[in-house]
Amino acid sequence: MKIETEIRHFSSPLYLESGRILEPYEIAYETYGEMNEDQSNVVLICHALSGSHHAAGFYEGDRKPGWWDGLIGDGKAIDTRKYYVISTNVIGSCFGSTGPMSENYPSEAPYRLKFPVVTIKDMIRAQMHLLSDLGIYHLRAIVGGSMGGMQALQFAIDYPNLADDIIALAATYATRPWTIAFNKVAVEAIRRDPRFENGNYAKDAFKEEGLDGLAIGRIAGHISYLSPDSMEDKFGRNYVSNDGLFELFGRYEVERYMEYNTTNFSKNFDPLSYLYIVKAINTFNLTRGYDTLYDAVLRIKARMHLISFKSDYLFFPKEMEHIYRMMQRNGQECNYTEIESNYGHDAFLVELDKFDGLIKEVLQ
């Protein structure tokens, strides 16, 4: 599989939903495989909150491949021998696309809290500019889970002629207060962490120790990505063997898992980016910009493939089913699959074997 990682610079303005303008801006992206002559084999991949454009393959020296490597590659469900796959990093991110720690042109200082709020609609508008810059005007498919699924759905509505097929997993039609509340833990924990310094921290301030506020917010995140049953299967009531049951800070295995994963995360993810991306997730609402959800959904022309996971405690299956029922009544081409899984929301990253056949089928 041929992998290329690029950053493209745009000096034209990106008009944001807020009325503000991002200019200039950059988009980091990665491609897998090769484009065919009539450009009919392009598949766009959209990433989730903590993801990046690095969806597949290994970087030199890395032990872990991209976040959907099980799905994207030669002979895999998204077969890079057949498809030219583009995976872009959302604006607002800290992995290469313009985000709050990018230089606020013409100054060389980072935007920090002066970075404009971006929305899912803005993220995909930026991707449209990239596609257009690459000379790509039609996509075979758009695929994404969680916030990536939001983008896929938003693409289907805002740009109805862009893609043949839309595959959206573990997402919703509008973020519900339950999810906003989980995100609130992160927002408050980051904001109130004195080392966050109201966004004025040094650029590499958290590389060594991580920001506690982000780690704490991420614990809440991890709860919402798992499910009660997956935690039961994974950890049960097992206690860390060297900790004392009657020590105040002795830990259950589930606690050790939360500590370990979140502390590492807080070293590698920029807290301002986290705040901005969480904001984009909170404000996600397919209805915004249209009169009703029905009007928005009615615009869809692509074949829609909605996938949810039975044990998803962040975006509940009924939320995707809601879109499906609406499209079905309209006679729009749509199918909906609720996958049996114990893994909770994380299933879209973990239980690939439960839906890769489905994706393969769509792409055949």
Added chain:
Amino acid sequence: MKIETEIRHFSSPLYLESGRILEPYEIAYETYGEMNEDQSNVVLICHALSGSHHAAGFYEGDRKPGWWDGLIGDGKAIDTRKYYVISTNVIGSCFGSTGPMSENYPSEAPYRLKFPVVTIKDMIRAQMHLLSDLGIYHLRAIVGGSMGGMQALQFAIDYPNLADDIIALAATYATRPWTIAFNKVAVEAIRRDPRFENGNYAKDAFKEEGLDGLAIGRIAGHISYLSPDSMEDKFGRNYVSNDGLFELFGRYEVERYMEYNTTNFSKNFDPLSYLYIVKAINTFNLTRGYDTLYDAVLRIKARMHLISFKSDYLFFPKEMEHIYRMMQRNGQECNYTEIESNYGHDAFLVELDKFDGLIKEVLQ
């Protein structure tokens, strides 16, 4: 209704599950109504994580009554014209019973992190001492929800001859990793808050501003006390009217709710107490001290009334049902009610009208 609030001092040692000893110790308690001559009308109330012995009635100047005032009082489900109700504050709490900020005798300095870990078993053992001190050897009933339900269940097993009826709501047979993970947010947020000073904060340090770490942990708590549907009903996607949708820190109503409730809470609740009580909840396991859960449950002689709430996302109905099925198979007297409610775990504090009839019936 006659209300009395007392603190009883014990100079005898309390032997804890950990092998440590608490000595001396005090228990704060409140009584409602009057004991009859043959002492056959005593009902014991057990409180939850954030509760206290103040379960009913108004304190002078307070706008809010005790936490179960809708249930306890003259003519109410737990009728104080008929029953003598005792509500005790658990050890480890910050509302009058001995806890981590109490004096570590013979010094006058608080225990702080030297306070021993206490368990649900320890909490009820302390209550047994209080009852015995009051000359009460038999209870008409024990009633509690959430951590109060854990105490009620533990009473049923550890002291099978104590009460005629046990009413346990919104609890479990052993705290599952899902709940421990929610508590982990609070543990980490408190521990990592610099103002917590590893437990060495000044006694009234948080009266004015509250401890951020506790407030943040409490947000995670509130998520687990509500349910996706109750949040939808209560807040929907409503945005705070004076906040901007495209301001990074603009808030949805659910966010304002979380801020408001948790900031106030963090001014009034001692963070060390929170850590110790959360530890007691995490370590709750009816099996501990017995060979199996089956052996533990087999000890029960009281009539058991188990109540759960359909939308409880903290202690799921199937957890209470598990105890019920076990008892049913053993031919032990037990009934189980799963109440239809949108309110989530909080239903045991809020939707009193959905189960007060049930409690009334048990007590008649």
